[in-house]
Amino acid sequence: MSRSLNEVVSRAWENHVLLSLMLELTYACELKCQFCYNDRKRRGRILTFGKYEEILKDARDLGCLYLTLTGGEPTLSKDFFRIGALAKVLRYAVRIKTHGSFMDSSLIERIKKEVDPVGLDVSIHGDNAETHDELTQIPGSFNRLLRHLQLFSESGLSVTLRCPITRLNQDQIEGILEIGDRHGMRVKFSPEITYRDDGDRSPRNLAPDRESVNRYYQIMRQRASRGIEFVDEESTDENRENLTTRYNCGAGTGSLTIDPYGEVLPCVAWRRGLGNIRETSLREIWASSLELARVRRDNEAARKFHVDHQDKIGGIVYCPGRAEQESGSPLTLYEDAVTMSVAVRAANPSEEEVS
Amino acid sequence: MDRGKPALHAQVRYTTVKDEGILIAQDEGEVHIVSEVAAFLLPLLDGSLTVESLIEKVVDAYEVDGGTARNDVTAFLDALETKNLLTYVP
Numbered sequence: 001m002s003r004s005l006n007e008v009v010s011r012a013w014e015n016h017v018l019l020s021l022m023l024e025l026t027y028a029c030e031l032k033c034q035f036c037y038n039d040r041k042r043r044g045r046i047l048t049f050g051k052y053e054e055i056l057k058d059a060r061d062l063g064c065l066y067l068t069l070t071g072g073e074p075t076l077s078k079d080f081f082r083i084g085a086l087a088k089v090l091r092y093a094v095r096i097k098t099h100g101s102f103m104d105s106s107l108i109e110r111i112k113k114e115v116d117p118v119g120l121d122v123s124i125h126g127d128n129a130e131t132h133d134e135l136t137q138i139p140g141s142f143n144r145l146l147r148h149l150q151l152f153s154e155s156g157l158s159v160t161l162r163c164p165i166t167r168l169n170q171d172q173i174e175g176i177l178e179i180g181d182r183h184g185m186r187v188k189f190s191p192e193i194t195y196r197d198d199g200d201r202s203p204r205n206l207a208p209d210r211e212s213v214n215r216y217y218q219i220m221r222q223r224a225s226r227g228i229e230f231v232d233e234e235s236t237d238e239n240r241e242n243l244t245t246r247y248n249c250g251a252g253t254g255s256l257t258i259d260p261y262g263e264v265l266p267c268v269a270w271r272r273g274l275g276n277i278r279e280t281s282l283r284e285i286w287a288s289s290l291e292l293a294r295v296r297r298d299n300e301a302a303r304k305f306h307v308d309h310q311d312k313i314g315g316i317v318y319c320p321g322r323a324e325q326e327s328g329s330p331l332t333l334y335e336d337a338v339t340m341s342v343a344v345r346a347a348n349p350s351e352e353e354v355s
Numbered sequence: 356m357d358r359g360k361p362a363l364h365a366q367v368r369y370t371t372v373k374d375e376g377i378l379i380a381q382d383e384g385e386v387h388i389v390s391e392v393a394a395f396l397l398p399l400l401d402g403s404l405t406v407e408s409l410i411e412k413v414v415d416a417y418e419v420d421g422g423t424a425r426n427d428v429t430a431f432l433d434a435l436e437t438k439n440l441l442t443y444v445p
Contacts, residue, residue: 004388005377012372019372065370065377093368093379118368118381158384 009236010245012063013253016296018286020066020255021059022268023052025077027260031099032137033125035166035206038072039198044261049079051277053086055258058282060090070097070268072260075107084115097121097162100148101141108148108155119158122149124187127175131168135206146179153183161187167205170212173219191216191343192336195325197271210339217340217347240317248302248318252295256286266295270321270330298330305331313337315344359443361409361432362402367440369397380440392417393431402444406432 012019026046027038047055056067067087074080075098087094094115100122111117124145126132132142152159161180163169169176173189180187193207208216236243236250247253251267252274258264262277264285274292275285285292298320306318312333319337320330327334363369368379369389376394378387389397392413399409406428413424435441 005386008372008375008377008388011375015373017372019370060370063370063372065368065379088365091368093381116365116381118379 006239006242007244009250009254010243013243013245013247013250016253016286018059018062018064018254018256020068020250021055021064022068022070022255022257023055023074023083024070024072024257024259024268025074025080025083027072028076029071029073029099030076030102030138031073031141033123034135034137035164035193035203037194037196037203039196040072041198042261045278046077046260047258047262047277049082051262052079052083055277055282056083056086056090056092060092062283062286065093066095067092068095068097073099073102075103075111077260081110081114084111084117088114088116093118095119095121097123099123099136099141099145100152101136101138101144103148103151105151105155108151108157112155112157117157119160120152121160121162121188122152122185124161124163124176124179125166126169127172127179131172135166135168149179149183149185153185159183159185161185163187163189164193165189165191165208165212165216166193167208167212170208170216173216177219177223189216189220191340192322194269194322199325207336210343213339214343214346217343221347246303247296247299248306248320249299251299251321252292253299256282258282264289266292266299267321269319270295270324272321272324302330309333313341315348316340358406359445360402360405361400361435361441362444363397363400363435364440364442369394371395371397378440380438383438389431392427396428396431400432400435400441 009019027040027042069084074096084094094117096117098120124132125135126142129142133139163176177187191208191213193203195201196203251270255267256264257268258277264274264277265271266274272291272295274289302318302320306313316337322336323332323334324330326332366381368381370377371394374391376389376397378389395416396409399412410421410424410428413419413428414421432441
């Protein structure tokens with residue numbers, strides 16, 4: 001992120017400008033990824049297109065530029081194209097997070113023409129069919145994905161491959177990077193496997209071991225990123241040391257997430273309910289939700305907590321959402337934070353300050 | 356010479372944060388930070404207003420003289436056109 005963009009993002013958080021919004025359009029998905037954090041048993045009334053229209057217009061009035069459409073698999077939402085097309089008209093910078101395994105050329109063409117996203121994030125879970133398909137629990141999903149990567153390359157869409165690192169693929173980082181290089185695509189990994197949103201801890205059994213997390217940071221240190229800077233919780237996390245703000249992160253200060261049933265959350269990883277869009281407009285929640293005011297206070301406290309504990313969690317971005325999910329408090333030394341901090345400091349021995 | 360009404364190309368994305376704007380040129384993969392006046396102008400570049408109307412709006416909003424407003428507006432429009440982010444419609 002450029003210096004000027006850092007300054008603008010910092011100002012957005014400080015002044016509570018809603019710069020970035022994530023919409024979880026549906027929890028439906030053709031894959032059954034073992035580590036998926038979605039609570040797929042949850043049921044409710046999916047928001048109507050009319051509600052999404054209100055959300056997108058309200059968010060735009062609040063200054064929102066960056067819109068992420070995710071799921072589940074967002075293209076399975078019956079309103080995916082209407083929402084995407086409206087976002088295009090409203091001049092959002094749209095990113096779509098998809099598993100990409102069930103896209104044909106006509107769907108890719110429609111996305112390009114009707115949504116015109118700034119980028120697509122496509123999931124990959126291994127450098128071979130055995131690993132990828134074991135994690136997705138859908139035989140054939142890897143080979144389908146590879147065929148579609150070729151289509152994505154030809155479409156001219158900007159694609160980033162996304163890979164959560166698990167015990168099953170932790171030795172395949174270089175192989176996955178090679179697949180990205182072959183298709184001219186960036187690859188981004190996440191060394192964090194979280195609990196499921198219903199509190200189920202079983203996905204954590206797939207978390208990578210410490211040695212692999214160390215190795216991952218060493219490998220990635222050698223690689224530079226490229227492409228349009230999309231401002232979201234992840235990019236600001238990666239760039240946190242260059243932001244000048246009292247807040248730990250953008251959760252509730254410059255960004256929000258809305259689930260398929262209208263529940264408004266500070267962040268995809270910090271799932272504290274701030275109100276439901278069916279009862280209260282986004283504008284009202286952003287301006288006067290008491291819970292959001294508490295989140296902002298906790299967010300500020302998280303920054304201080306992080307600074308105060310840099311001997312244990314320096315060099316990473318502290319996630320109050322994960323801390324709260326694991327302990328009930330947004331100010332906790334959760335296990336992954338400590339593991340990642342050790343790995344980051346081992347890979348960057350001279351960088352000891354809090355990021 | 357009347358060149359028509361300025362309109363941003365479809366690939367342009369933008370927003371305003373306090374006294375600055377973020378402008379994204381998707382096709383070029385570029386992000387620009389623009390001034391307060393430029394950020395004020397961006398939502399107005401939809402092909403419905405003439406350059407003269409835009410200058411009047413800047414004069415009204417920022418209480419600057421017409422000459423200054425004209426210079427600011429034309430410089431910004433020229434910069435956008437040079438980057439192929441703007442066209443003029445009848």
